[in-house]
Amino acid sequence: MTGPIEPETAEDRAQLDLxxxxxxxxxxxxxxxxxxxxxxxxxxxxAETLEAYRICCNLDAEDPDAVLRSRRTPDKTG
Known part of the structure; x- marks a missing residue:
């Protein structure tokens, strides 16, 4: 993720709830x-974070953050 998402509009707030x-x-x-x-x-x-959400889109119980962490290469973990 590029950082915490700060909603700017009512639509952003609705999407953040989702x-x-x-x-x-x-x-x-x-x-x-x-x-x-x-x-x-x-x-x-x-794009990397979006891909984690795509992978989980049919897996309601799967955590996109866990998927993202599992796909990171050692040089990206900081």
Whole structure:
């Protein structure tokens, strides 16, 4: 992620709520992915993080942050 997302509009706030849906909630994976796409298009989410949300879009209980961490190469972990 490029940093914490700071919502600027009512739409951003609505999308941030979707991005933060609890893991395991039915349909949450696809809603989180849609919200991630919103922030990616606005330049607030990087492609690597968007890909983690895409991977999880049909896996409601899967944590996109865990997927992102598992895909990082050692030189990107800081």
């Amino acid at each position: 991005l933060r849906l609890p893991l395991g909630t039915p349909g949450s994976g696809i809603h989180r992915y849609g919200a991630a796409m919103h922030f990616y298009r606005r330049g607030l989410l990087d």
